[in-house]
Amino acid sequence: MSAMKTNGSTRKVSLFSQVKYEHMVAGISGGVTSTLILHPLDLIKIRFAVNDGRTTTAPQYGGLRSAVHTIFREEGFRGLYKGVTPNVWGSGSAWGFYFMFYNSIKTWIQGGNVTQPLGPTWHMVAAAEAGILTLVMTNPIWVVKTRLCLQYEGMPNTGSKYGGMFDGLTKIYKQEGVRGLYRGFVPGMFGVSHGALQFMTYEEMKNRYNEYRKVPINTKLGTSEYLVFAAISKLIAAAATYPYQVIRARLQDQNHSYRGTWDCIKQTWRYERMPGFYKGIVPYLVHVTPNICLVMIIYEKFTNP
Template sequence: MAVVKHNNSGKFKLFSHVKYEHLVAGVSGGVTSTLLLHPLDLIKIRFAVNDGRTTTVPQYRGLGSAFSTIFKQEGLKGLYKGVTPNVWGSGSAWGFYFMFYNTIKTWIQGGNAATPLGPAMHMIAAAEAGVLTLVMTNPIWVVKTRLCLQYDASTTEKSGQYRGMIHALGDIYKQEGIRGLYRGFIPGMLGVSHGALQFMTYEEMKNRYNEYRHLPIDTKLATSEYLAFAAVSKLIAAAATYPYQVIRARLQDQNHSYKGTWDCIKVTWRYERMPGFYKGLAPYLVHVTPNICLVMLIWEKLTK
């Protein structure tokens, strides 16, 4: 068990810093935001995997066109395909992430929340939390992606359809093994930098703001301040790291076949150049900006 010396207080055990209210707050924020914003997530995924060459899948001209086309062809239920694994995935991912992040962060601080960490240590804590969370939740994201990409039967050549989350998990494991459940894991690992950059920016903005006001860095802020810092940190992280989400979604897509991460990158570059790596960015930003604001606000308020 990892320990750290802390002045005269002896040994601080890592697990002694686990606070389950962060798990509850993360689950609450993830589930709430997913139920409200899932259709935007579904549309983002469909834009991301659309390579412009596959004629057997629907083509959307824009965000409004995607909404109307999906609703017309698949009904309201179509806009919520994959919502079950998305709720499970978002709830568990945010819950584990917040719990791991705050445990690691508090451990580094030696139990004193008023101790500033600096950008580097914030990124390390966030990256470690991201890796642990990804290992536990990647199979759920594979299932979510595949359910979101089950188009109307008349628009796809694929005959086998997943009946739901449990059926998808079982069928993927049966047909593809553990490897199938961990498709997209490598770009997902690269995506850990997204969360690390986002949390570093968010924490540093909060800390600098409180220092500017001559207050302890762990002083709670107003709702509007949390929302502003959450939105800015998400936009910065998204602009810097979005391409990994396109590659990850394409590797998890059952309607396409790539030999691996590098093959997916090469094919995307060959046929679509740089714009191909940013497909789905508009619905992504429309989706994640209110999403992260809601998640972070719930987390901050529930852990007060």
């Protein structure tokens, strides 16, 4: 329970009273839909990100088109959808939890008055808190998704080869314990800044636009406006925070062995310099820009019909 001051009066607003499950349903719908359509680009981004040029088991691709052609030729259409099950589970649950946590925290900070502007700082606080809670709940799914995406044709059938999402979760827990399920968690925490920056930018653009139109900040926008704001906010966040995704993917990769986050950063810098931290950014941007547009338009239309 917290006392929030609104328009000169103080009233108590419970955080739990602000939880609205339609935000979770909207997030799940957007996450699942975008993942099913765009998963192949996500798989290619991961394979580019972990390819340090020193691992002989990893296939080499000349670019995005080369990667699609090679994977399809060697692994078939199913190869482009390796890891799709945990990705659907991960994206659906992550967006569902994120939107539910974010909107609950934001409305709680506003004292229940959704027309009250928060400003950039409070938007970032709400987004960061939502991101941390979501990461704690979904990190094991992302570990399995990454490893399934990195199972190449011709790999030996060892204990680290997984038959699917639940087989992966079981084997990782048995072989590596809880630590294995939370590999990449530290750079994932840095990744919280990605969501915070993205949502702060998105919310501020919506608010400023509505203020420019001289209407309440929660006034519904048009589809094209949601799409433009979503794309711009994602591009800004991606450009600023992408390196953490390379480090996280490499820590979760079963074909690499690092002593920890700092060791991974040092090795990447030693052998690849700055370009190493941005490997896979082209398929990533091709993937995430339409992805976030789909997620946000489904979310906005679902919660603001």
